[in-house]
Amino acid sequence: MFKGLLSQRLLALFAVGALLFNFPLLALWDREQLVFGVPLFPAALFIIWALLITALAALNEAAEAQREDRDA
Numbered sequence: 539m540f541k542g543l544l545s546q547r548l549l550a551l552f553a554v555g556a557l558l559f560n561f562p563l564l565a566l567w568d569r570e571q572l573v574f575g576v577p578l579f580p581a582a583l584f585i586i587w588a589l590l591i592t593a594l595a596a597l598n599e600a601a602e603a604q605r606e607d608r609d610a
Contacts, residue, residue: 544601551597556592559583
């Protein structure tokens, strides 16, 4: 079903995201601390979200570059 390496990496990224946004790991950030004036919990949510988007973009760019190299 998912034969390509990109598909496997995207599924792995989804699994990592699902784990990071689930209770046991998300509870690590629920503290009364501030990061640059922002509570730790929302800051951690935003940083995790941004890292997942960055990883997704990097995977897609690498796949596109590989596709272009293969077609050339």
